[in-house]
Amino acid sequence: MENILKTRFNDLFLDVRVAQKNILDEGKPQVNVVDAEQNKTSRQLLSVEKQALLEKDLNNKAELNLQLSVNSQLDAEVERRLLEDIQDIDHLYNKVLGIDEVMPTLLDAIGVRAATISKIEPLAGEMSWFYNDLMRLVNQPKYKRVDSKGKVILVDSLRAGLSFFGLDNLIQIVTSLSFRRWLPQITDPYPKIKVRIWEEALATALCCKQIATISKVDPNHAFCIGMLQLCGKIVITRKYFRIFEEVQREALIETETYGKHEEHKALRTTRPNGEFLNILIEKHAFNISTKLIVKMDMKRVFISQPMQELQQNLPDSELSPMALVLKQGSAYAKYRILKQHKLIDLPQAKEFVRSMKLPKGALELLKTTDIRTLQLTTSNN
Known part of the structure; x- marks a missing residue:
């Protein structure tokens, strides 16, 4: 269940329509992209003579294989450069996030x-x-x-x-x-990414704050860690789109210079790979968040140690109260966001919420919490 909902949340990060479509496709056998396109072509051209059909299918398959190869090479080079860049925490802190x-x-x-x-x-x-x-x-x-x-x-x-x-x-x-x-500004062809990161950050921060009131930890510190733990997601997203544009531009110049016309044509139609971006976020974002928060070196806002505990993937029994609040708040926020976008049904919701092991009284409090806006009261209220 956890993996299914993680996949849906990742799909939502890119496009709610993709997430909704993929729910309908869950459990169906996966078809190879090249074979799927070839079969589609075959169905569309049944009335064409046999030899022309065969040649068309072979050409389509060759083009798709080339496109997949070009995409794969681009992804590999983007990842190589990104891994180099994220080693420099000072650069990420001062320049990428500022x-x-x-x-x-x-x-x-x-x-x-x-x-x-x-x-x-x-x-x-x-x-x-x-x-x-x-x-x-x-x-x-x-x-x-x-x-x-x-x-x-x-x-x-x-x-x-x-x-x-x-x-x-x-x-x-x-x-x-x-x-x-x-927050990242330009993330085409996934324009909603900025909204999704903010949606998750605010929901997590507010859920952590509410759970903190029951878990006897500082609610403001809980809000702070709930939001800042997504810094790494911003870093990976911003770096990915910048590096992708840079790598694609260099590859286009190279293929044009050396007369590689088919590769050049394939490169021109290549777009940022959202699924690959989600993989990079899964691999690196939380570790980057932890390093950035440690670098902040706050003496009164106690959030760096809980981040390091979760980075080490310690069992719940070994987590500090604040680390447990973050783990539970993050999970509940994802559940509420999935529910908001109609991407989770009632039996799945019950199972997922049970798995969070929320402290007594937290669920009742969280159910009535608005996760879409800052809960601020003026000094005169």
Whole structure:
């Protein structure tokens, strides 16, 4: 069941229509791509004379074999370069994601018991983008406040923005606003990838926060780890599309230079391989997330050790409470997202939720949790 649902979640990451179609195909025998296309051609050309049909099938099979060969070579070179690039954690941290140097310090400062807005404000001000993003958040219509004359009160200073939701919400705000800036932008022909990563990150963070309240661990730290554990998924996605474009461009130039017309034609029709991207994410994303979080070196937000425990694939009995919260929150978030997109039926849902071994009372709490929006209350509420 776990593998079936993982496959569906990976399909959804690329395209909800693909995920829905593949559910219908589950359990059916798999047909080789080349043979499938050849059989399709044969059915379509039954009225054509035998020799022409044979030649057509052979040509189609040769073209498909060449296309598959070109795709395979591209994938291999993309993976080789990607594996080289992800060894440099400093580069991933500073350039690929562009994590602000002050962000971990800011999160630590918020986590101190004696934290005050006046101590936090100078650190927040060092992140050049933060003021504008925070103003957009606090001035959303759903948070609007009015004065005695009914006029909307516009928040326009960093201090007022930081104070608006209160200190209890600031770890969530800093984490989520930062994370959104790291999301990949260009992922054609899979334009929904950005949405899917955010959907998973927010759902996981919110589920972890809720489970944390029952598991007696810090809910804000749980939110933080739930979201940041997907950093590696962003890294692999961004690197994959950049490297694919680079490798394809170089191969097109090479085949044109040496007159390899058939290979050149095949390369022109090659598109990024979503299934291969999912394989790369499965192999490398969580390890990268762990290394990035360790590099953040936060002293007050205790999330690096739980990440390392899960990276080592320790049994549940050896996991710390925070690591277990992340494991359970991540699984429940996936279940809710699959349910939201009608990609899981009731018996499968029951079996999957049972396998999570949620603490007593967590399921009732999670059932009523909105996983699609930040749960923030203003300091005046």
